[in-house]
Amino acid sequence: MTQTVPLSQPSPRQLMLRRARGHRGLLIGGAIVLAVLIAALLAPWLAPYDPFAQDLSRRLIPPVWADKGSWDHVFGTDALGRDYLSRLIHGARISLLIGVCAAIGSGLIGTTLGLIAGYYGGRVDSFVTFFVSVRLALPVVLVALAVVSIFGGSLWIVVAVLSLLLWDRFAVVVRSATMQLRGQEFVTAARAMGASTPRILLAELLPNLIGPLVVVASLEVAHAILLESALSFLGLGVQPPTPSWGLMVSEGKGMVFFDARLIALPGAAIAVLVLGINLIGDGLRDVLAPEGRG
Numbered sequence: 001m002t003q004t005v006p007l008s009q010p011s012p013r014q015l016m017l018r019r020a021r022g023h024r025g026l027l028i029g030g031a032i033v034l035a036v037l038i039a040a041l042l043a044p045w046l047a048p049y050d051p052f053a054q055d056l057s058r059r060l061i062p063p064v065w066a067d068k069g070s071w072d073h074v075f076g077t078d079a080l081g082r083d084y085l086s087r088l089i090h091g092a093r094i095s096l097l098i099g100v101c102a103a104i105g106s107g108l109i110g111t112t113l114g115l116i117a118g119y120y121g122g123r124v125d126s127f128v129t130f131f132v133s134v135r136l137a138l139p140v141v142l143v144a145l146a147v148v149s150i151f152g153g154s155l156w157i158v159v160a161v162l163s164l165l166l167w168d169r170f171a172v173v174v175r176s177a178t179m180q181l182r183g184q185e186f187v188t189a190a191r192a193m194g195a196s197t198p199r200i201l202l203a204e205l206l207p208n209l210i211g212p213l214v215v216v217a218s219l220e221v222a223h224a225i226l227l228e229s230a231l232s233f234l235g236l237g238v239q240p241p242t243p244s245w246g247l248m249v250s251e252g253k254g255m256v257f258f259d260a261r262l263i264a265l266p267g268a269a270i271a272v273l274v275l276g277i278n279l280i281g282d283g284l285r286d287v288l289a290p291e292g293r294g
Helices: 012-021 024-041 085-121 122-137 140-150 156-167 169-180 183-192 197-233 247-254 261-288
Strands: none
Touching: 012 261, 024 169, 024 261, 085 122, 085 156, 085 169, 085 197, 085 247, 085 261, 122 169, 140 156, 140 197, 156 197, 169 197, 169 261, 197 247, 197 261, 247 261
């Protein structure tokens, strides 16, 4: 009589990887963001020209697909004779740097407030909730415009302003998750063993919040990129001659009826990058919490 050998069940990590490989949106978004990331990291070697070099004798050269276009400048040149492809490639660095740094800064603020409010509750929770309500009552774009216009527009000022304005979603998500976890047995056991409050927050609760934090962070990166593009378009974000996609749209708006590529190319780059990041965020949400999702 033959004895059947029970099949081993896949681990949760294997199931997660299997769901990730089968999630089309996550794969497409990952490919988009990976391509932009590689272009940003290898910009000095991929860009055919110096993005700051001006040559008025070669201004407004059409792209290669237009009449009189040339492969010397695949995307043509701008009004100052700068190679447009080179500025687009270097602009990816600015967008990703601002998006990631703003998400990290806002994540630190929001996660700290959410952990404290969710763990302590009571008056502490009421104070943090009131603070979140005040932040939600402030229009992000208008406040960012006011602050940047006062302190001036630069890369790190934009990062600081966005970090101070985009933390509310982190705080709300972390607060809700912490309230659900603070009564669990592993937290009670750590408290009974004499673990300090900072250790409980950082070693017991925070590792269980990594999944929601990753999802929120991916969405806030896209949000920060859009806000930076809007500020740069209005002339209050990254200042020239730094290649920023929002600034490139602003510089080309005067030529929209004569040479639409000056707006279409950086605008399309912003849209594609934000789409890729949002696809990653949606995919991570489905992979990390697949219950009830198709």
